[in-house]
Amino acid sequence: MTVSGVLTRIEACIPALRRYAAALLRNREDADDLVHDCLVRALDKLHTRRDEADIRAWLFAIMHNLFISQLRRARARPAGEPLDETHEASMSIRPDQESSLLWRDLLRGLNQLPVEQRAVILLVSVEDLSYAEAASVLGIPVGTVMSRLARGRERLRQMIDEEAVRPALRRVK
Amino acid sequence: MSDPNGPIAEEELHAFVDNQLGPERLPAVQRYLQDHPDVARRVGAYRGQRDALRAALGGVAAEPIPPQLNLEALIRQRLAQRRTPWRAAAAVLLAFGLGGAGGWLLHGGVPAPTGIMTLLAQQAVANHVVYTADRRRPTELGADQRDDLARWVSNRLNHKVAPPDLSADGYRYMGGRLAATPDGPAGLFMYDDPQGMRLTVFVLPMNAASSRPIQHVDFAHVDGCAWIDQGVGYTVVGKLPPTELKRIAELVRAQFNGST
Numbered sequence: 001m002t003v004s005g006v007l008t009r010i011e012a013c014i015p016a017l018r019r020y021a022a023a024l025l026r027n028r029e030d031a032d033d034l035v036h037d038c039l040v041r042a043l044d045k046l047h048t049r050r051d052e053a054d055i056r057a058w059l060f061a062i063m064h065n066l067f068i069s070q071l072r073r074a075r076a077r078p079a080g081e082p083l084d085e086t087h088e089a090s091m092s093i094r095p096d097q098e099s100s101l102l103w104r105d106l107l108r109g110l111n112q113l114p115v116e117q118r119a120v121i122l123l124v125s126v127e128d129l130s131y132a133e134a135a136s137v138l139g140i141p142v143g144t145v146m147s148r149l150a151r152g153r154e155r156l157r158q159m160i161d162e163e164a165v166r167p168a169l170r171r172v173k
Numbered sequence: 174m175s176d177p178n179g180p181i182a183e184e185e186l187h188a189f190v191d192n193q194l195g196p197e198r199l200p201a202v203q204r205y206l207q208d209h210p211d212v213a214r215r216v217g218a219y220r221g222q223r224d225a226l227r228a229a230l231g232g233v234a235a236e237p238i239p240p241q242l243n244l245e246a247l248i249r250q251r252l253a254q255r256r257t258p259w260r261a262a263a264a265v266l267l268a269f270g271l272g273g274a275g276g277w278l279l280h281g282g283v284p285a286p287t288g289i290m291t292l293l294a295q296q297a298v299a300n301h302v303v304y305t306a307d308r309r310r311p312t313e314l315g316a317d318q319r320d321d322l323a324r325w326v327s328n329r330l331n332h333k334v335a336p337p338d339l340s341a342d343g344y345r346y347m348g349g350r351l352a353a354t355p356d357g358p359a360g361l362f363m364y365d366d367p368q369g370m371r372l373t374v375f376v377l378p379m380n381a382a383s384s385r386p387i388q389h390v391d392f393a394h395v396d397g398c399a400w401i402d403q404g405v406g407y408t409v410v411g412k413l414p415p416t417e418l419k420r421i422a423e424l425v426r427a428q429f430n431g432s433t
Contacts, residue, residue: 015233103225157218
């Protein structure tokens, strides 16, 4: 591996790390602080890298571990308790956008999910990690990734149905 | 990996949503969704979630990266703290500018050197940055072992070479070492001036028998002059004004030509 190769890969991952952090945390400032800590930690651990292959998953794993220890330190609220509403305002939603209502409901719903389900949904749906990569990032078996993904998506679907944002999404039974 | 006609598992529906389903199972899942409209609706909702999340969060990733997350700045901070295990590599990297090869320019509107000159100058700068940064042991053999070093380097390079004498110009010979490059061994001779500024002279036999005139090379944080005489590449690197570097390069060149 070359150091410059690894650093170039790390740099390319920063936008995705910011996106993941922004979706996990209450506000953008905290999110960027988390990304900052993640990059600093990655630079500290750079000499342990043997290859450039899975830099992205490696970075997400570092960030996820930092996030979890932050949650613990802050005596995190119990899983599933809603995050506060200031989050939405700082999210990158533009009200003029047609889909913003759905987006807002979706992000609000996402924030009501237990953090472990939220993380899986974000890593898989938004960050395009494979199930195996998501499993390694979160330090859980692939089967657990799948069950959290299924539970999270289904709960999100029901929440949005209940909001009845769009007739097309209304549950038909 | 799975039976194309086996029953559809819940996780396969998610793999379908995430485009992670193996092609051998795709037809079976698609058939299943056609036959089960309620499941198809649910899967459609998952797809909708996925697309909407990507759209809703896409803006964050498209933003410019804020200054506090600038990787190069973070590396500088690390270096300043003097506890980075890869200090040397990072210093080289910063000398070249992050991202590597494209980070150097020639002064004076001369076309950028390519190929052989690039290789030569990059190796010289890399070794310069690594070894001049070493406060405790910048050289392998010190000034008192000048003849030993000359023999050693000449043997390894298969080319007779001795450390140039720049003392008349205010540069004290500190010593030198054998350096490593992708093209094989090189000789590195180090000097300093009364202010402690370190200068290196780098000698690398190249595979080409060509000659090139002295060119000024300008990296992000250090300058140099490189030339090739009859297949042997030479570089003088230091934080000096271009005119002074050029002057030293000419002195060094004259001495090397006189000694071979």
